[in-house]
Amino acid sequence: MRKLIITMILFLGLLSVTSIKAQEIELRSDTPDHHVVVPGDTLWGIASRFLKDPWRWPEIWGLNRAQVKNPHKIYPGDVVILEKSLHGIRLRLSEDDEYGVKTVKLSPKIRTEQSGTSAIPSIPAAAIGPFLSQPLVIEKDGLDNAPYILGSSEGRVALSTGNIAYVSELPKDKGSAWQVFRPGKALKDPDQKDAVLGFEATYLGNAKVNAFSDVSTVIITHASEEILKGDRLVPAPNTIFNNYAPHAPDFSLNGRIISVYGGVSEIGRGDIVTLNKGGLDGLEMGHVLAIYRRSQAKSLKGQTVQLPDERTGLVFIFRVFEKISYALVVQSTQAIKVLDAVKTP
Incomplete structure (x- = not known):
């Protein structure tokens, strides 16, 4: 049975959504008009089906800063719908009889609800589980x-x-x-x-x-x-996975990848990296940063020239210490290396 109470709370929250102008958030060229949530889905994965910039998912749900840290739960069987209008775009859960999902009017009585553990996570928990402790x-x-x-x-x-x-x-x-x-x-x-x-x-x-x-x-x-x-x-710590939704920092940040778990020379999607920025720099769990390659070339005069930084991927911050953070590489278009830059996307 779907968690109807939380679904209704989500609907009420969406009534006050201020739509984001369409030109501010880019949709994928193959964006579907809806997506049925299945076991194994993640917030990042669903956002990636609709948006070119998946970390902007919270913006078109109309979530505030507190809600971004503890987003409304989405469960397998829910239908996520993309709405486009002259006023902008937004994502919402289906209601009434859309796509075969009906809203049920509630009356006071004891109800059985889904366990919170069945809600889909922000990113694959298995990928970072050992690194939470x-x-x-x-x-x-x-x-x-x-x-x-x-x-x-x-x-x-x-x-x-x-x-x-x-x-x-x-x-x-x-x-x-x-x-x-x-x-x-x-x-x-x-x-x-x-x-x-x-x-x-x-x-x-x-x-x-x-x-x-x-x-x-x-x-x-x-x-x-x-x-x-x-x-x-x-x-041993009591590890709790705080399921923060992916979101970009609301401030400018420039850091570096300083190591990679496993000691590989080239980093790709699914790898764990260490950053030289942490809680003292304002980073928190759920932050998404863009990765940029820093390259140099020799001029005809033999001088070393710094080339423009080239974006090569994204990382999701999942554990933060005072001066250091650990992040999962969630997107990579080219091989990533230690000392590559990370910045606010």
Whole structure:
């Protein structure tokens, strides 16, 4: 059963929509007049079917800043309709008997509603799930005081999934779920003479406490890499995916891609990248930035000439630290490289 109450709230919200002038938002040449939402759809994917600039989706729903952060839910079976008129364009959900979907008049009684988890997400949650709780950005020596692996009773050098390990200085008030990290590479800002923005701790796996003591016993429940003596434990966060709708920052921002997860040399759609801008620069989850390639050429006189920046893709910000953000590449027209620029689209 569709979530009728939330659908009605959405309809009421749309009554006050101020249409956007058609020339301000470009539609795709093959834009359909409607789209039936199916399992696996995302807000980004639906917007991409209608708009050349998918991040402008919230504008033609008439959402304000608060609603953009927590958009109305859209569920499989809903029909998204594109309306075009002399006054502009807008997207809305179908009502009455359009496309076989009927509005039901509600009267006071107990109703069964869909779970919020069945609403379609902004972007594929599986693509970023592991990154909502890892990697970890820390200060220099930020793990020095964290609990650490002493070893195992079998004398194993490297621990993996299912192995029992012993941990020193594990507090009892932080819960039984922990993550294992190892101090990693420095994240440097190429625009500030390689100033260090933080250190990316390498995620190694998960552990669960079997018994607390002066030397606690844990079991390695997941190992993405070998876990060694001296590796550090951090309490596992309660990860909640805040399903922010894609939207451009309302301010000008210029940053850079400073690393890519997996160490590949050329970056493409679906890759995770690290940016040298974060919460202190105004970035927040849901922001969309355009990627630009910075190229140079030699003049006939042998001088290095900076060529105009060429747009090569888009990134969706999904995790933000003070000076650093992690983003998913949601669009790429050419290979993207570390040190390419990111800007407000």
